[in-house]
Amino acid sequence: MYLSTIGRSTAPTGKRPWAAVGANVVALGAVSMITDVSAEMVTAVLPLYLVIGLHLGPAAYGLVDGLYTGATAVLRLAGGYVADRTRRPKVVAQVGYALSAVAKLGLLAAGSAGVIGLVVAVDRTGKGLRTAPRDALITLSAAPEALGRAFGLHRAMDSFGAFLGPIAALAVLAASGQAFDAVFVASFCVAAVAVMVLMLFVRDHAPTAAPAPRAPLRELLGTPGVRRIAAAACLLGLTTVGDGFVYLLLQQRESLAVGWFPLLAVGTNLAYLLLAAPLGALADRVGRLPVVLGGYCALAAVYLLLFSPLGEWPLLVAALGLYGVFYAATDGVLIALAGPMLPEHLRTTGLALVQTGQALAYLLSSVLFGLTWQLWGAATATRGAAAGAVVATLATAVLLSRRTALSRRTAAR
Template sequence: MYLADSRTAPATTAGNRGPRSRRAAAVPGTVLALGAVSLITDVSSEMVTAVLPLYLVAGLGLSPLGFGLLDGLYNGVGALVRLVGGRLADRGEGGHKTVAAVGYGLSALCKPLLLVAHSLPLIGAVLAADRTGKGLRTAPRDAMISLACEPAGRGRAFGVHRAMDTAGALLGPLLAFLVLRAAAEGYDAVFVVSGCAAALGVLVLLLFVPGRRTDSADSRHRRHPADRVPLRELLRRPGVRRLTCCAMLLGLTTVSDSFLYLTLQRRLNLPESWFPLLPLGTAGTFLLLAVPLGAVADRFGRRRLFLCGHLALLGAYALLVAPLGGSSALACLVLALHGCFYASTDGVLAAATADAVPRAVRGSGLAVVQTGQATARFVCSIAFGAAWTVWGERTALGAAAAGLFVSAALSALLLRPSPTDVTPESAR
């Protein structure tokens, strides 16, 4: 893999760019810098996520109902502010970096505040602020990635970024485990180290990510007033509308990771002390497959791979529902399929959305699709929790699998290529 720093590489035209140069432009320096920011920030976030349930329930004596409310708040708030972040980022040159920096900075400030928040309202406010920061930064960050690379290499670029991000997700729980074992005031030490890591991530963003758009094929053209599209007009674009509908359809049947891990733990009769290791299986597979599947998406179609990723998730559901005995092989296969699902959908959806959205409103377009998906997944979590309570985990997961099959079939019809879709070339 050849890497090119987008701040120093000379602009070239598509006509005189050879195969080696096209490969180099696939992963510019801006993407690597943003990947480093995400890696460091994910170490910080996952340190807190790994210990938060135990800290709240065992340390502060919070009831399961109280924790459920906080968990819903933690996962739902970010979806509500993504549109704001995307829209603000599209205003003016350098707006993407500014809004992303505010989002990363807000999350960094929240980590040490957990040291002094000891009641449900205060902890809820801190978690809501943290998720607000994540919601603000996600669309601008993905817009910077899409604008820094050639359209033909977006899948690879997003794959590299998501691989670096997932490396942080692997390191965070391990670091939290080591800090808890080494420090006398374990939880406080985790929050302090997490805050320092988050601050380092903001510093890397400010120092190493260019504030202005780079000279990729998307940004070598001057902005024109006609490129500014009102937010309501975005959903009238067939490509954006269909992607949003599919993301929501599939999101409504995408069971929360926590429920999937809990179902697997019960199938295997796994000791509770081993439960925190299950997400590492998903993250490890995601890390290994993110870059190669991003390249596959560039070559064979991003929308097609996005749908195939949900078929991998359907396979994981089927294995958990099937009357198979619990074994380590079952666990490995389920976690591998789960990681393949994320590697085939997370960055791939962002790359596919960038194909359908003009550069001047790239942040807004990404936010529209991501908000629809996140909101649908939040609804699914609530519905699946209720179904689990009434029917039991296996019946509830079987219903989710049937819904996912239907959603995938409908999405395959919606995502068929259309002459009215906006391509990267026409979006310039």
């Protein structure tokens, strides 16, 4: 029974539970939605371009895919620390969004894998700087008992942008005669709109506590609850091999035409869009930890489906639907679970620590998955990932269910 109380709200929500989310969360959701339209216009075709266009093998692609998320992970800590020290999370987030927008123009000059890698690194630097301050703003803008709903709403709006991005890219390609430069320019313009929305409509929320100390990690890691949530994030990050691998395996198994490849991401994002807000609300009612653990069970099921007897459209519907369940149950809910465990004056740095642990674990996971695929085959790699997901889920349940200071912090929520 204790497991279901982790991260659960006990405060009354009243007749209008969504009112506790706040207008600032909606504005941040709009920023993320527009930004994701821009980002997914570029990234929806990137795995296929690298593997087919540049002829990268599974191991090389695993390294690129891992670097895409993990290489700038330390910048998440930098962004979180600067936001806590300056008490201006909006300004730090704004710099990150602007940097990612400018990076889209760099793709116009990219003609090799090396240059593309550099441009992607700049884009990911922007994401690394903005993610923790943005999530901290959400925790500071919503009522504590509504954090699951706040992150669910934000992630639903974010995933709606991710849903629209590949469709927008296909439309631009069709209108421009398959000119990728047109996609890059359009992506920059959309990203610039997101920066303007952030500047005009998002209000800054400085923590009421004192500014962060000069050695924030020492204080954070000295807190048992923080150590456990960070360790759990690393464990769970090791089970995630990346969307590109999942979509490439589906495309190869079902012999999908190249033109259909971007729509695989659309299927996942549609499920994510429909489920993010309901699962966030469910997490507030039954506990955030059980919802997160259920999401990673869905991820293990996705891995097993890739080499199951199921095929054709039932496989695509089941795999992409469960993949969307995984994202809806974990992406925002894990942050909603972690947020109340962190001291307010180190909220942004603490969230950055959790996200950095996940990102670095993801880097290792992608490299290992790519190597395993290349050496022993995709089936072995995928089944190993499924087994790892089950083990990490069980370990996380044990790690975060212990009756310690963590329980005292979260049981009141």
